[in-house]
Amino acid sequence: MKIETQCLHEGYERKNGDPGALPIVQSTTYVFDSTQHIADLFDMPTEYMYSRFANPTVDAVEKKIAALEGGAAAMCTTSGQAASLLSVLNLCNAGDSILAVSSLYGGTINLFAVSLKKLGIKCIFVDPEATDEELQNALEPNTKLVFGETLANPALNVFDIERFANFAHKNKIPLIVDNTFPTPILCRPIEFGADIVIHSTTKYMDGHALQGGGVIVDSGKFDWTNGKFPEFTEPDESYHGVVYSETFGNIAYIIKARMQLMRDFGCYPAANSAFLLNLGLETLAVRMERYCKNALTVAEFLKNSENVESVSYPGLEGDKYYERAKKYLPNGTSGVISFVIKGGRERATRFMDALKLASREVHVADIRTCVLHPASMTHRQLTDEQLVAAGINAGLIRFSVGLENVDDILDDIKQAFANS
Numbered sequence: 353m354k355i356e357t358q359c360l361h362e363g364y365e366r367k368n369g370d371p372g373a374l375p376i377v378q379s380t381t382y383v384f385d386s387t388q389h390i391a392d393l394f395d396m397p398t399e400y401m402y403s404r405f406a407n408p409t410v411d412a413v414e415k416k417i418a419a420l421e422g423g424a425a426a427m428c429t430t431s432g433q434a435a436s437l438l439s440v441l442n443l444c445n446a447g448d449s450i451l452a453v454s455s456l457y458g459g460t461i462n463l464f465a466v467s468l469k470k471l472g473i474k475c476i477f478v479d480p481e482a483t484d485e486e487l488q489n490a491l492e493p494n495t496k497l498v499f500g501e502t503l504a505n506p507a508l509n510v511f512d513i514e515r516f517a518n519f520a521h522k523n524k525i526p527l528i529v530d531n532t533f534p535t536p537i538l539c540r541p542i543e544f545g546a547d548i549v550i551h552s553t554t555k556y557m558d559g560h561a562l563q564g565g566g567v568i569v570d571s572g573k574f575d576w577t578n579g580k581f582p583e584f585t586e587p588d589e590s591y592h593g594v595v596y597s598e599t600f601g602n603i604a605y606i607i608k609a610r611m612q613l614m615r616d617f618g619c620y621p622a623a624n625s626a627f628l629l630n631l632g633l634e635t636l637a638v639r640m641e642r643y644c645k646n647a648l649t650v651a652e653f654l655k656n657s658e659n660v661e662s663v664s665y666p667g668l669e670g671d672k673y674y675e676r677a678k679k680y681l682p683n684g685t686s687g688v689i690s691f692v693i694k695g696g697r698e699r700a701t702r703f704m705d706a707l708k709l710a711s712r713e714v715h716v717a718d719i720r721t722c723v724l725h726p727a728s729m730t731h732r733q734l735t736d737e738q739l740v741a742a743g744i745n746a747g748l749i750r751f752s753v754g755l756e757n758v759d760d761i762l763d764d765i766k767q768a769f770a771n772s
């Protein structure tokens with residue numbers, strides 16, 4: 353199936369007489385005829401037992417997203433933050449380190465630099481354009497993974513997935529890619545060598561600003577038996593001595609995340625949330641096409657406006673990442689544009705306050721046009737140095753183009769320029 357068809361038909365398999373739409377199984381538990389049956393499920397979870405481990409509605413959505421990304425299996429979480437956290441904790445213990453590029457979502461930078469540090473996991477941040485030699489020098493013997501973001505929020509630089517995947521694999525460690533902004537409609541990182549893909553489904557996948565969520569997708573391709581990851585090849589005493597790589601083969605990573613991390617941390621999404629996420633996924637391909645078309649028009653307008661110092665939109669000819677975007681994002685670079693308004697921080701807030709159609713909100717990738725000022729909102733916790741490293745200017749505005757008629761969006765920008 354092509355990806356547009358997968359959006360509608362993957363995941364929930366309808367049999368004769370089944371409901372046409374994905375049913376919401378609003379139940380935490382499942383009943384069985386015998387004690388032995390449940391005991392067997394604890395040994396080998398082949399059926400639904402308790403919704404923290406698996407739920408049919410959530411399961412269908414996980415299968416759909418795994419298919420869209422071209423992965424082997426997926427696990428949904430309550431938020432993108434939970435997905436980032438668990439994707440790392442599944443591979444690292446206290447004393448380990450991770451290598452991450454500095455151009456990441458602000459929440460991820462904070463998670464890695466502050467909270468993981470408290471857990472004893474060190475994050476080595478590197479410039480996304482660092483040479484292979486610089487990357488090699490930054491690596492430590494206990495570095496367990498490399499982490500990047502396809503289209504960085506909000507700097508909008510395009511991550512060179514293939515180069516980082518080759519680097520990671522040369523060092524026998526996996527590459528994890530946050531693919532939130534492109535969604536699998538615009539980029540499928542696994543095709544370029546990524547081993548694990550994560551998302552904040554809160555953004556385009558949900559698409560309607562209804563509910564938070566996250567997902568971790570396992571490509572099924574990484575060799576966990578290469579000697580670097582003993583927790584995959586030695587018995588897990590907390591789970592009946594199972595050896596993940598032997599029992600679960602190419603979905604060992606996701607099963608381990610589910611059986612250890614979801615079991616213990618419990619950040620599982622509600623069936624109702626999964627149902628809503630599925631509605632978003634059904635129209636994802638159609639929506640992404642329109643976001644890209646509208647955003648390109650807006651980016652071209654901004655580029656030619658005398659009110660604007662600079663525009664970042666990798667789909668725009670002349671953008672620093674235009675060539676790389678042609679490789680990784682040939683069908684468009686999402687609806688998100690970052691631009692630096694002339695007049696700095698003060699003009700940026702005046703412009704934002706003057707907008708009438710676009711809403712000021714702490715969100716991005718909404719179905720409606722929305723706008724945010726990273727320096728005073730999402731990236732407020734970063735130092736000036738970290739702001740620069742993350743590619744953020746104090747006058748930077750993150751403009752998330754929605755699905756309105758693009759002429760209305762342009763009119764709103766024009767009047768806000770005039771009134772700020």
Ligand SMILES: *Cc1c(COP(=O)(O)O)cnc(C)c1O
Binds near residue numbers: 433552564
């Ligand atoms: C929003 C976002 C996250 C965090 O997701 P939440 O669902 O808000 O927890 C992670 N990565 C990227 C790229 C994001 O845009």
